[in-house]
Amino acid sequence: HAITAATHYEWDMAETIAKLASELGVKEIISLEGVGSGEESEGSRVFYYSSNEKNAKSFEKAGIEALKEGIIIGVTGTRGKSTTCFLIFKFLEMFFRACYQKERRHVFLGGNIRASVLDFMDNVRPRDVVILELSSFQLDDLTHDSWSNEDTKRKSPHIAVLTNILRDHLNWHGNMQGYMAAKSVIFKYQKHDDLLFANGSDKVVKKMIIQATSRIKCPRLAKRFQDIVDTNLGLHYRSSVALAIGVGTHFG
Numbered sequence: 161h162a163i164t165a166a167t168h169y170e171w172d173m174a175e176t177i178a179k180l181a182s183e184l185g186v187k188e189i190i191s192l193e194g195v196g197s198g199e200e201s202e203g204s205r206v207f208y209y210s211s212n213e214k215n216a217k218s219f220e221k222a223g224i225e226a227l228k229e230g231i232i233i234g235v236t237g238t239r240g241k242s243t244t245c246f247l248i249f250k251f252l253e254m255f256f257r258a259c260y261q262k263e264r265r266h267v268f269l270g271g272n273i274r275a276s277v278l279d280f281m282d283n284v285r286p287r288d289v290v291i292l293e294l295s296s297f298q299l300d301d302l303t304h305d306s307w308s309n310e311d312t313k314r315k316s317p318h319i320a321v322l323t324n325i326l327r328d329h330l331n332w333h334g335n336m337q338g339y340m341a342a343k344s345v346i347f348k349y350q351k352h353d354d355l356l357f358a359n360g361s362d363k364v365v366k367k368m369i370i371q372a373t374s375r376i377k378c379p380r381l382a383k384r385f386q387d388i389v390d391t392n393l394g395l396h397y398r399s400s401v402a403l404a405i406g407v408g409t410h411f412g
Contacts, residue, residue: 237321243397251405270293303345
């Protein structure tokens with residue numbers, strides 16, 4: 161992956177990636193959209209993620225850093241992604257501050273929400289939580305590769321959140337089926353012990369999640385919160401708040 165948003169570094173990064181590709185004998189280079197850092201640095205940095213021990217050793221031998229992974233919450237949908245991400249972040253931030261102060265457990269927010277994962281990647285520890293807003297383009301990229309065994313190589317977030325599905329980006333995905341297929345990657349490669357929080361009041365979402373093999377939860381906003389949300393945010397934010405509360409409740 162070539163990941164950068166800093167200007168004037170594009171060709172340096174491209175040359176670095178090309179050199180590594182030659183040394184490692186890679187078959188394909190994938191550009192990951194939407195997570196580049198706007199921060200300028202003295203040089204380019206390259207990270208790897210691999211579930212293959214042999215490949216991991218090759219990366220380490222080439223001097224490439226491992227991509228650290230905490231508990232990942234992936235959020236997608238046509239509308240309400242950013243709001244849902246921000247609410248989950250705030251709920252967990254307050255909860256961790258109150259209950260995990262001694263353990264210094266942290267929560268991070270990044271992805272398509274304009275906050276670069278690269279800016280906090282080095283600080284993520286195994287029990288930390290990383291909330292990622294994921295677009296249909298980013299999710300679709302995960303399906304375009306040359307891995308021979310996709311079930312063991314590809315991954316969906318441990319906790320997936322699906323807000324709603326409306327007609328959008330059809331010029332890119334071709335049709336509604338292509339768009340839905342891209343969005344479904346958020347849960348497609350989840351395991352049985354993973355979690356999918358979905359907006360059960362959305363008819364398209366309800367149809368899509370039938371394919372999920374993970375544990376499905378469709379939280380609804382309690383009546384005692386409805387007037388508060390309607391007054392301060394708006395009626396259409398009920399599902400976002402319900403999903404955020406559902407995820408927050410899972411942690412405590």
